[in-house]
Amino acid sequence: MKVQNIRMTATKKLIEEAFTDLLRKKGIEKITIKNITERAKINRATFYAHYEDKYQLFDEMIKGAATELINVHTKEENIWNQKQVTCLTQAVFEYLNQVKMSCPYSYQNLFPLLRMKMLNALKTHLESLFNSNNISEIKEFNILMYSRIIYDAAEVLVVEKTNLTYTEVIEEISEIILDNNQSF
Incomplete structure (x- = not known):
């Protein structure tokens, strides 16, 4: 049984490496299972023994990366302050930037898939943070909003043009999130 697990792990690694290499060269929508299997030097049945399609492959590859x-x-950092906001923004920025650099032809198509993973990871982290600090006034709505503000700010830095520097963006979102008197 152990030999089979090692073989499965090695095969999955070959598939992931082939897929990653292809993502560097063309968009995900243009990658076929045939491309992946040829690059990995496996047959289609082997691919389908591990994954339903290329999107499940991608999903499994990024699973856990956000968290x-x-x-x-x-x-x-285990308190809610500007340093925490900065650290979270850096994590999202790094996550999105890695995908942009690794998948230059399809990162914009991949970002919607990544968005939900990262928002869920941010939400889970913030719920844990607020529960551990007994901040009872923080509601689910606030956690969702904080997650989205942090994610969207990082995405603007990675994808869109802004005249603000990285530091200025972090200062702006910290002010919005941390200033209780701030109105949207």
Whole structure:
């Protein structure tokens, strides 16, 4: 059984490497299962034994990446303050920037898929943070809004043009999120 697991892991790694290499060269919508299997030197049946389609492959590849980056960036911050907002924004920025650099031809098509993963990871992190600090006045709505503000600010930095620097964007979103008197 252990040999089979090692073989499955090795095969999945070949498939993921082939897919990642193809994403660097063309958009996800133009990548076929045939492209992946030829690059990985496996047959189609082997691919389908592991994945339903290329989107499930992509989903599994990014599963956990959002949470992992948030944990890495916030491991020393467990209070809700500007440093926490900065760390979370850095995590999202890094997450999106990695995809943009790795998938230059399809990152804009991939961002909607990534958005939900990262928003869920941010929401989970913030719920944990607020529960651990017993901040009872923070409601689910606020957590969802904070998650979206942080994500959207990082996405603007990665995708869109802005005259603001990275630091200025973080200062702006910190002011919006942390200033209780701020009205939207």
